[in-house]
Amino acid sequence: MVRRKRSAYQTALDLLSRRDHFRRELVEKLRTRDFPANEIEDSIARCEELDLLNDERVAHRFIEVRAAERGWGPYRLAAELRQRGLSADDADRLSDLSEELAAGAMRMALRKLEVRAPAGWWRDGQRRARMVSSLITRGFEAEVAIAAVDDLAASREINHALDDQ
Numbered sequence: 001m002v003r004r005k006r007s008a009y010q011t012a013l014d015l016l017s018r019r020d021h022f023r024r025e026l027v028e029k030l031r032t033r034d035f036p037a038n039e040i041e042d043s044i045a046r047c048e049e050l051d052l053l054n055d056e057r058v059a060h061r062f063i064e065v066r067a068a069e070r071g072w073g074p075y076r077l078a079a080e081l082r083q084r085g086l087s088a089d090d091a092d093r094l095s096d097l098s099e100e101l102a103a104g105a106m107r108m109a110l111r112k113l114e115v116r117a118p119a120g121w122w123r124d125g126q127r128r129a130r131m132v133s134s135l136i137t138r139g140f141e142a143e144v145a146i147a148a149v150d151d152l153a154a155s156r157e158i159n160h161a162l163d164d165q
């Protein structure tokens with residue numbers, strides 16, 4: 001029995017059936033399977049025509065998950081989207097988070113940072129500065145990061161004072 005080689009289109013469908021992919025990512029996966037460039041482009045075009053491959057839709061889901069579950073801010077999200085093949089304009093536009101999503105991302109980021117922080121971290125200027133730096137690395141603006149750490153530190157100080165009474 002001779003097995004026929006699967007086409008690039010069949011392989012693309014198989015990959016897309018498992019999870020959404022960015023266009024660049026799917027092209028790269030097909031390249032690594034040694035499909036000819038013209039067959040890859042034809043299969044990608046066909047998937048796009050059928051709306052099976054849509055970078056903007058994938059980007060929205062990517063942003064939701066990374067912001068809510070990993071605590072990534074707008075700058076990190078935009079950089080990741082550019083790395084995945086979106087134009088700078090599209091990446092910036094899509095990573096402009098709603099107020100609700102931005103607040104959720106910040107809460108998650110602070111939760112992740114605070115878990116690793118020692119008790120009484122809010123009284124240590126160096127520890128607070130490290131938390132701000134970590135938030136900037138996660139993609140938040142410096143002013144937003146400073147305000148968030150200051151607010152959290154103030155609430156921890158109040159809670160600590162109430163616990164001492």
